[in-house]
Amino acid sequence: MPSRPRSQAQDPDEAARAARAEWRSRQLLDAAARLMERDGFHGVSMQALAEEASVSVGLIYRYFGGKDDLLLAVIVDVLEAFATRVPSAVEEAGNDPVERIAAAFRAYCDVIDEHRHAAVLTYRESRTLGSEGRNKIKSMEIDTSEPLRAAIRDGASSGLLIAVDTELVAHDLLLMAHGWALKHWYLEQTLRFDDYVTKQTALVLNAIVEPQHRPHYRHLLATH
Amino acid sequence: MPSRPRSQAQDPDEAARAARAEWRSRQLLDAAARLMERDGFHGVSMQALAEEASVSVGLIYRYFGGKDDLLLAVIVDVLEAFATRVPSAVEEAGNDPVERIAAAFRAYCDVIDEHRHAAVLTYRESRTLGSEGRNKIKSMEIDTSEPLRAAIRDGASSGLLIAVDTELVAHDLLLMAHGWALKHWYLEQTLRFDDYVTKQTALVLNAIVEPQHRPHYRHLLATH
Amino acid sequence: MPSRPRSQAQDPDEAARAARAEWRSRQLLDAAARLMERDGFHGVSMQALAEEASVSVGLIYRYFGGKDDLLLAVIVDVLEAFATRVPSAVEEAGNDPVERIAAAFRAYCDVIDEHRHAAVLTYRESRTLGSEGRNKIKSMEIDTSEPLRAAIRDGASSGLLIAVDTELVAHDLLLMAHGWALKHWYLEQTLRFDDYVTKQTALVLNAIVEPQHRPHYRHLLATH
Amino acid sequence: MPSRPRSQAQDPDEAARAARAEWRSRQLLDAAARLMERDGFHGVSMQALAEEASVSVGLIYRYFGGKDDLLLAVIVDVLEAFATRVPSAVEEAGNDPVERIAAAFRAYCDVIDEHRHAAVLTYRESRTLGSEGRNKIKSMEIDTSEPLRAAIRDGASSGLLIAVDTELVAHDLLLMAHGWALKHWYLEQTLRFDDYVTKQTALVLNAIVEPQHRPHYRHLLATH
DNA sequence: TATGAATGAGGCTTCATTCAT
């Protein structure tokens, strides 16, 4: 509780300031994600960013350490959304491992669809970051995908799934989720977001659910 | 008879020149792919590129129009490898659609593993290209993946596969093939290349082959 | 009332900014003219220009689009001086066509002497400009010399001048005016600026004024 | 007589070689003048020059010391034409100073019209040359214009001309001659070369010939 | 003589970052 020690008389002020800072950060993060997705990290200048966010160049440096830092923040922003949304989605799905896998996958896809601009940056611009940032991202990626891997492990050990390589299946699901953003220009020609998720879920579960349990997951295996 | 000698006497000269040019292009393309994969397109300076390839900066411009052009060439180089290798692999696989799918996927993976440096650039740096280059790549991607889609269509119409969305399955297979390069830093911890291909093949076929035909493809569905 | 204050309260700010910009432009234009006359357009690097103007390289690009643009601006600067000074000089000379011709010529020479550095650029570096810039200059040249041509036409139609080719005489006068800058290294050995103008005026008028009217223009025809 | 000592048996060889060298120089000089007039000295690369002259880059360096040297040679080429053609034209004009002035002017104009490409370079690119080359040109300019100045001085001392500043009139005539090349883009709209020379001759002579002698030079003073 | 592949210094330009206001 680091906020308490601060004097109470200043709380209102501080709260207002914090709110303002929060608002500014969000404003900048969104502008950055939008522009970077369109033009790539290096295609966006700080001046362009300032204009897009309707602030001055100088102000950006009050909220972020620099351009690299901003990129990292944009990426972390998405990863934090994963960290928030995936576990709760898994929880809500109940105790069935297969349901949890499906829920996790859908949650991933939801976040990516909402942050389509920023999601691709993980793949595209990670080389831009220094090793420090890269390591942070790598470990966050691993952390945020843990619920998914746990569900797969549970499914396997409980006999609901055939013997599978947990890491590989998790990797595939994450790849498919990101695929929606990476190849959006192509996929959007034939699929709506919801169809993409439903079909991919069915495809993967069809591959890994024990045949004898499939009837039970008819609602996940059917695609229409 | 000045024209006769020309067609033969000068051929050696021209041939030698062409060979040298070919050699230089390859040298530069390889150096570019290597460096760009490590540091990203924007992280590589022409100076650094020249040093890596052991030539002078100026010489690069004799073979490529500029940095963008070089990036495009690197990417096209991989796509051309797809265009060469995938169809022949499919052909050699015989007439069975399932075998053809597996062969196509393996060929994709082979090329990507051989060009791991360059393969990721398609995903990472496509925004860097102008729309002209981007369109060229898009159409090459679609062209080179046609054999795969054809095999999937054949499999579906012949009843070997369950009803699937051809585009989506093709997209998934391509994504998985590229996944080996994109997440190589992570995957190599637990998998060798051959295992990756074998397991992914099994996973996908398990999802799409009609249950009654699975026994026939035991060699593709088993992972060890 | 946010709009009212703006129109007045912010004027000072805007005015100050505009004044600063004006000052910078002049500073750069002068430095550019000075250097380019000495070393030629291509002999002047942006680095050298920045040093001469005591600013950083980058700042030049805030005020001018690039090196070409700067050259164009320098040239246009002289042409604008013509456009301002020649007509008023002609006006002040009264209604006599011959007086107006003499006044126009002197005004041309004055401007060229004041911008001796820049004046030669019109002749020397026009090929450097793109066709767009070249056309702009051509049309400004024609526009700014119109008062002179008009005076010549008036003189001819009123019988004060012998029959002359208006275009040619105008061309000659402009050439002579620029000659002071073009061959300054040679002319300054024997002539002061004022003598140059006086003598050239006498020479030309002697060639074109109707003999019977010459006595009336004794003050222009005598050279000492 | 440095050519004699050389063995006589080799003379044919040497002659052939010299002829070839002469031909090459001419070929290069012409190509250079052509290109430089169109694109300016700095707008022409040695590669472009080689192509225009249908030789290799390397060969240019066998005939000229470098690019600057070539520019100097192009300019000197024109000045040498002046040195050759003007005196003989003056000679042929007889002893009358006025006729000699007119002949000199026409000779100047002829050479300039024939070398229109190169003639402008004297004005445009002289700053490009080092001081050595510039001095050479300056002194050649002064030398080649001496016949003109001599004729003017003669005319003045013999009473055929009114009192004039010899240097200035010579300067004007040279300027007018070059004017044909400098403003060719504009003048060609209304004048043919011959008209230009005739009219300018008439204009200048009208300004400097003693009125009482004018009838005698009716053929030079009339413009049609 | 003649070629043209190769070099590399130097130029123009961009843009992340700073700092006085």
Place this chain on the structure above:
DNA sequence: GATGAATGAAGCCTCATTCAT
């Protein structure tokens, strides 16, 4: 907090010149 003018390092590219063949 906020601005934006100013900085200057670093990048891409050109092109005069050389030299092995």
